[in-house]
Amino acid sequence: MLTGIWVYLAASPLLWLTVTLAVYLAGHWLFRRSGGRAFFNPVALAITLLVLILLLTGTPYSTYFKGAQFIHFLLGPATVALAIPLYLHWERVRQLFLPIVVGLLTGSITAILSAIGLAWLLGGSPRTLLSLVPKSVTTPVAMGIAEKIGGLPSLTAVIVILTGVAGAVAAPSLLNRLHIQDDAVKGMAIGVAAHGIGTARALQISSLAGAFAGLAIGLNALLTTLLAPLMVRLLHLTP
Amino acid sequence: MTGALTILLLFQLIGEVTVQLSGLPVPGPVVGMVLLFLSLRWRKALPDTLRATAETLLSHLSLLFIPAGAGVIQYGTLLADEWLALIAAMVLGTLITVAVTALVMQGVILIQHRMRQDG
Numbered sequence: 001m002l003t004g005i006w007v008y009l010a011a012s013p014l015l016w017l018t019v020t021l022a023v024y025l026a027g028h029w030l031f032r033r034s035g036g037r038a039f040f041n042p043v044a045l046a047i048t049l050l051v052l053i054l055l056l057t058g059t060p061y062s063t064y065f066k067g068a069q070f071i072h073f074l075l076g077p078a079t080v081a082l083a084i085p086l087y088l089h090w091e092r093v094r095q096l097f098l099p100i101v102v103g104l105l106t107g108s109i110t111a112i113l114s115a116i117g118l119a120w121l122l123g124g125s126p127r128t129l130l131s132l133v134p135k136s137v138t139t140p141v142a143m144g145i146a147e148k149i150g151g152l153p154s155l156t157a158v159i160v161i162l163t164g165v166a167g168a169v170a171a172p173s174l175l176n177r178l179h180i181q182d183d184a185v186k187g188m189a190i191g192v193a194a195h196g197i198g199t200a201r202a203l204q205i206s207s208l209a210g211a212f213a214g215l216a217i218g219l220n221a222l223l224t225t226l227l228a229p230l231m232v233r234l235l236h237l238t239p
Numbered sequence: 240m241t242g243a244l245t246i247l248l249l250f251q252l253i254g255e256v257t258v259q260l261s262g263l264p265v266p267g268p269v270v271g272m273v274l275l276f277l278s279l280r281w282r283k284a285l286p287d288t289l290r291a292t293a294e295t296l297l298s299h300l301s302l303l304f305i306p307a308g309a310g311v312i313q314y315g316t317l318l319a320d321e322w323l324a325l326i327a328a329m330v331l332g333t334l335i336t337v338a339v340t341a342l343v344m345q346g347v348i349l350i351q352h353r354m355r356q357d358g
Contacts, residue, residue, distance in 0.1 A: 020302075020305050020306060021302070023305065024301075024302045024305055042301060043301045043304060043305065043308065046305050046308075047305060047308040047309055047311065050305065050308075050309045051309055051311060051312050054309065054312055055312070061309065061310060061312050061313050064306075064309060065306060065309075065310075068305070068306035068309070069306065071302065071303055071305065071306050072303065072306040072307055074296065074303050075268075075303045075304075076251045076267075076268045076271075077244065077247040077248055077251055077268075077296065078296050078297060078300055078303055079251075079266075079268035079269060079271070079272055080247045080250045080251050080254070080268055080271040080272050080275055081247055081272075081292070081293035081296050081297055082272050082297070083250075083272045083273070083275035083276035083279065083293075084275075084279075084285065084289065084290055084293035084294070084297075085293075085297070086272075086276050087276055087279045087280065087285060088285070088290075090280070096348065098347055098351065099344045099345075099347040099348045099351065100344070102343060102344065102347045103340050103341075103343050103344030103347065104340075106339055106340065106343045107336055107339060107340030107343070107344075110335060110336045110339040110340070111332065111333075111336040114328070114331070114332035114335045114336060115328040115329075115332040116328070117332075118324070118327040118328045118331055118332050119321075119324040119325065119327065119328040120324075121324075121327075122323045122324035122327050123321070123323075123324055124321050124324035124325070124328070125321060128317070128321055128324065128325065132325075132328050132332075135328065135329065135332070135333075136333070136336060139303075139304060139307050140266060140268055141266040141268070141269055144266040145266075154307075154310050154313065155314060155317070157307035157308075157310055158307070158308065158310050158311045158314060159325070159328075159329060160307075161304050161307060161308035161311075162308075162311070162325075162329050163329045163332075163333050164304065166329050166330045166333045166334075167333045167334075167337060170330070170333075170334055170337075171333075171334070171337045174334055174337055174338060175337065175341055178338060178341060178342065180341045180342075180345060182345065182348070185341050185344050185345050185348070186341065188340060188341070188344055189336075189337045189338075189340040189341035189344065190337065192336060192337075192340045193333045193334075193336035193337040193340060194333060194337070196300045196301065196303070196304060197300075197301055197304060199297075199300060200300050200301040203298070214297065218269065218272050218273075221266065221269045222265060222269055222273075225265045225266065225269070226265075
């Protein structure tokens with residue numbers, strides 16, 4: 001009887017959609033219970049819980065994703081929605097036009113070079129290096145870039161998310177140690193390095209930091225899309 | 240709410256079609272974002288419902304990464320083989336990027352500030 005229900009539910013989108021929302025809420029609950037410590041990142045906690053559930057129930061990722069793809073799909077409209085904070089803070093963006101352009105260019109190039117440089121030094125395989133190139137760009141865009149340059153899009157998706165978690169956990173205290181006080185600069189740096197997951201963290205600093213992080217996601221997505229194929233050719237990377 | 244979602248999906252659709260037709264090396268949703276921004280600037284107005292829907296969607300942005308993040312489960316062997324390279328790139332690389340971006344941007348702001356004071 002119970003196995004019958006499980007077989008039915010495990011194959012339907014309903015179960016995995018519900019589980020995804022539940023682990024998200026659980027991740028936030030644990031984060032609040034920890035007193036809001038950055039180390040207990042809600043997304044990292046949610047993903048850990050989810051991976052444990054999938055392993056314990058022996059559910060293949062493809063079965064899970066059939067249900068959860070509806071949530072994954074919303075990354076597209078969410079990317080389009082970044083036009084709104086950009087529109088709302090356009091005046092401040094215009095005032096800081098030059099610092100944004102210069103910061104974005106150096107940040108974007110640093111993100112690509114530091115990732116492939118470090119991985120190459122430590123013996124990463126060519127496929128891994130190529131999958132690392134778009135690591136600081138928001139997931140749907142990063143997967144598209146990985147596909148174009150010969151990386152593994154699904155590996156890139158995982159790398160992008162872990163990068164975002166690392167940035168969300170460590171960036172705010174690093175910025176304090178560097179004596180950065182301007183929330184626009186904080187937001188921009190977090191957004192360039194750690195995309196949407198960083199932006200969720202930047203929104204906790206202030207709405208201005210969140211807006212600049214959102215702006216950085218969009219701009220870095222555009223710039224990395226153009227830079228990645230060029231850098232790959234310059235560095236002679238092939239899968 | 241439904242109207243606002245339709246606008247977001249419509250701009251994503253226009254973005255995807257534009258990319259398919261033009262062969263631009265940019266993902267469809269990013270083109271959609273740029274086009275939506277331009278049309279908001281052109282109309283000089285942001286409908287309240289669109290603002291509310293976008294803010295709701297963006298405030299739960301981290302939820303949307305969970306399905307792809309769980310994909311880590313497929314890469315157990317790769318992670319076991321290349322964990323040092325991957326962790327270094329993801330953690331150190333990201334911290335370097337945060338520091339460089341923040342310091343360069345702060346530096347340019349300071350230089351601009353001084354030039355304005357001098358001029």
